[in-house]
Amino acid sequence: MANFYETGPAKPVTESVRVDKVTPGARARHNIRAAAVILFAIIGLIPIFIMVVTAFKTRADVVAVPPKVLFQPTLEGFVFLLTERVVLPPAALAEKKQSLEQLDWMERVAMASGQTITGPSDYVRRLWNSVIIAGISTLISVFLGLLAAYAFSRFPIAGKDDLLFFILSTRMLPAVVVTIPLFLMYRQFGLHDTHLGMILLYTAFNLSLAVWLLKGFIDEIPKEYEEAALVDGYSRMQAFRKIVIPQAATGIAATTVFSVIFAWNEYAFALMLTSEEARTAPPSIATMLGRGGIEWSAIAAGSLGFLIPVVIVTFILRKYLLRGVTFGAIRQ
Amino acid sequence: MSSVELRNVSKRFSMVDALSDVSFSIKDGEFFVLLGPTGAGKTTTLRVIAALEKQDAGSVYFDGESADHLQPAERDVAMVFQQYSLYPTMTVWDNLAFPLRSPMRNVPQAEIEKRIADVAEKLRITHLLDRKTARLSGGEMQRVAIGRAIVRQPRIFLMDEPLSNLDAKLREALRVELQHLQKTQGDTTLLVTHDQIEALTMADRIAVLDRGRIIQIGTPAEIYDKPASTFVATLVGTPRINLLPVRRQDGSLFIENSELHIPVPTTVPLPEQLLLGIRPEDVRIAAGGPHAGQISLTEPLGVETIVHIQSGRQTLLSLMSGITNIKVGDGVTFSLFQERLHLFETDGRRIV
Known part of the structure; x- marks a missing residue:
């Protein structure tokens, strides 16, 4: 056999197992833990599973008791979600059935329940509102939060602790308490039902979280790195951009996700402060409940669409998040 | 540059x-x-x-x-x-x-x-x-x-x-x-x-x-x-310099708590109480030296050996080259390199 120390292992070493982790007892414990995690994940995923399934069921299948596990999937929910329809009188319906071939698939789906499409619904527009408002408010609050956190972390600021507490205190009031005054203010300033108004509001709310979270992350970066950069011939801002930001990447990612999730899910303010132009997805899905019978499949389809952007953002940032959400507890 | x-x-x-x-x-x-x-x-x-x-x-x-x-x-x-x-x-x-x-x-x-x-x-x-x-x-x-x-x-x-x-x-x-x-x-x-x-x-x-x-x-x-x-x-210096409190009397310096005394090494006026510093390499163990003491510890380092010489209640460190066969408890005589003595005020300032 060739000398191990010269040639190295025969196969590439891709994993390592601690010697004390291979006994039967340790393995059993590992398996039990794994089973518990899987069980927990399944329980957690059941509502989402029901939502996905419901989105593809017909109206009859949705309300069937016991619930149908096997069913004929249909896009009825999605068509109902994306369109405005009227119920056709029987005569008109019969007439329309004659020219079935000329109808597109959405019309055909609508006609199956005796309706015809009169135009697109505002669901897509409201989802888009959510994307714009959540996206821009997150960008602004993370950007401002980063600068503020850096200043708080590195410079002697008079009354620093009081200021930090003051920033945190903006989160202490429950949303319902401030909605009425905000509503009156927004109406006065013409911010009611505008994108700008919602972006300002969410930025203000997220900024305190961003400052506090990011300050923690920046505190952990030794200031010697920036000092080295200063001596190497860079200005404060250049050092911040080239040295601090790359090291704060996990913190920035975690803050971004938290901000996006807050702005995306926010319901109370959006319900009170928007009506048509800037209405976001959460209140509009809720109002679907009240329109001529409960369209469960449409609601499920709407919720599904609502879920996707958050999943995308979290997925993109996941490699930073794993370390980020532990708040640097496992640093080195 | x-x-x-x-x-x-x-x-x-x-x-x-x-x-x-x-x-x-x-x-x-x-x-x-x-x-x-x-x-x-x-x-x-x-x-x-x-x-x-x-x-x-x-x-x-x-x-x-x-x-x-x-x-x-x-x-x-x-x-x-x-x-x-x-x-x-x-x-x-x-x-x-x-x-x-x-x-x-x-x-x-x-x-x-x-x-x-x-x-x-x-x-x-x-x-x-x-x-x-x-x-x-x-x-x-x-x-x-x-x-x-x-x-x-x-x-x-x-x-x-x-x-x-x-x-x-x-x-x-x-x-x-x-x-x-x-x-x-x-x-x-x-x-x-x-x-x-x-x-x-x-x-x-x-x-x-x-x-x-x-x-x-x-x-x-x-x-x-x-x-x-x-x-x-x-x-500066390892082993550390010997620092001993001394008393000046009748043209001699008496090292406190010991039998050791040496002639005043300079013509500069000295206070009555002072500190004498002497580096270990300037404490030479040699037969027929003017001072006597007893070995209390040896630290052989290979290149040299640190020898602790006790006289009264004072201990002086001495440096010998190589490894020595002197043992703990042996009586030795030694000399202090007169030209290389350091004198300090009791507050630590150098005198000469």
Whole structure:
């Protein structure tokens, strides 16, 4: 056999197992833990599973008791979600059935329940509102939060602790308490039902979280790195951009996700402060409940669409998040 | 390269005087070492020169011109930090390129590549250039940190305990390397250390610092042979200098709590109570010596042996070359090298 120390292992070493982790007892414990995690994940995923399934069921299948596990999937929910329809009188319906071939698939789906499409619904527009408002408010609050956190972390600021507490205190009031005054203010300033108004509001709310979270992350970066950069011939801002930001990447990612999730899910303010132009997805899905019978499949389809952007953002940032959400507890 | 001068620099941190009235000048091409115990203000001095800290009073001069208004980037100094401070998100190559890519310098790409290749060669880190800095050993990190300093030609190198985080063997090797590098390139260098051996071996001149004050500035020989105070005398030299309280009486110096006495070695008027310092190598065990004592301990180190000689309630350390066959309990006679005695006031100031 060739000398191990010269040639190295025969196969590439891709994993390592601690010697004390291979006994039967340790393995059993590992398996039990794994089973518990899987069980927990399944329980957690059941509502989402029901939502996905419901989105593809017909109206009859949705309300069937016991619930149908096997069913004929249909896009009825999605068509109902994306369109405005009227119920056709029987005569008109019969007439329309004659020219079935000329109808597109959405019309055909609508006609199956005796309706015809009169135009697109505002669901897509409201989802888009959510994307714009959540996206821009997150960008602004993370950007401002980063600068503020850096200043708080590195410079002697008079009354620093009081200021930090003051920033945190903006989160202490429950949303319902401030909605009425905000509503009156927004109406006065013409911010009611505008994108700008919602972006300002969410930025203000997220900024305190961003400052506090990011300050923690920046505190952990030794200031010697920036000092080295200063001596190497860079200005404060250049050092911040080239040295601090790359090291704060996990913190920035975690803050971004938290901000996006807050702005995306926010319901109370959006319900009170928007009506048509800037209405976001959460209140509009809720109002679907009240329109001529409960369209469960449409609601499920709407919720599904609502879920996707958050999943995308979290997925993109996941490699930073794993370390980020532990708040640097496992640093080195 | 430049000369650097500090004039009457003082710096206070909330309650402590980190530096009080510190003045010294470093000549162009000189290897200058700041030596002192922890908390003496060595690092603060470096940071003031680099403008990472603003002094409360006094001035810093580069080549005779005040540098007080210059930002860290404009001072054009290179610093090696104690914790290395290599940029963790970059490779070794990018770390070395970082100072050259500064918008203040605008070094062309070809020149950057050439200089990094040169430096990597010099420090034997060429094989590490593509690595992330977190994947380096302590010695390798230290080399890269030094490389990042010497890749450009700054006015002065500031080194903050660059060897203190390394194990003894590596420290010795890098010490020699550092000295060689400085001598061949003729760089003005200010090194901070608490290790007297580093100071003695590398420095052209040493400044001894204690609690924010300069105690003595001089060549290693002056510091060792003419310590300005008992503080300097005990800080420099291993084994430590023998410091004994003595009483002057009738032209003799009597060492307290012992039988030992010697003739007054100088014509300078002496106070009645004083401290006598004598380095272990100047305590010579020899047959027929004028003083007698008993061996209380021997510490053989191979090259030399430290022998503890007891006389009365005083113990003197003596240094003998090689390993000796003297045993604990043996009675010996010894002499004190009369020309190399150090006399201090009881408050520690040197008398002669």
